[in-house]
Amino acid sequence: MNSFSHRRRLAAITSTAGLVILAVTGCGNGGSTSQASTRATIPAATEQVTSSPTSQPLPTGTKLNSLLLNKGSFPAGFSVIAANTRNTADSTSPDSPSPMPASQWCNRLTSTSWIAIGGIDSASWAQREYINSAKTETIGEEIDTFTGTDEVTVMAGLWKAFGHCKSFSQTYSGMQARTTAVRSKLPGVGSQAIKLVETSPTFLGGTTLVAIRVGNAIVTTIYSSQHSDLGSSAVTWAERVAKRLPAS
16 A cells, blocks of 8 residues: 555544544443443364455455445434545555554554554555444444455454454543453355454443455444444444455
């Protein structure tokens, strides 16, 4: 990815992290909401992890943006966060290594563009984020495309990070919250699919992250919700986007 595109992605991560943190919270004292929050080797024998080198031009960010879900696909009351709706426009760039220290993985799993944990900048990408009117829930969706078999490497990196972050502390407004994260595979979805559910006894609700690989593309979603479903709709939305992608 060229440096300009990479800078835009970093800006989105920085500005989005706080919104996601605000989305899932409500202190557990009597159920009233507060400024606290939750932000909340893959075994080859059980899933397809092979990939073929890209045989045709990868879609541009503009094309990927058209494949993301629109406002009407989400519950009433959500609106687009324009500043965090970005893409790589009408060009693609070669994939490039962008390793992230394990010490940064868990905090990144509380924001959009958490796919960066996979350690490779994609050739093209598009992301969109929504927030509800009460500013207590956020939804993020993204598509990234890769060349060669880098998408397989990224999925393996995400699974490893999911396992590494099964228990971690997050800090918000000076308050420490112990967070538990449970990873699982989603059989029969795309070429490969995984999810992570984050919860904390300090906050209401939870956060669900989903990654689905379809050929050379990876769809990621994150849904921070204060409700008891813990953001499980992130799976449904990711599957809908994945069905819009070609198989290779």
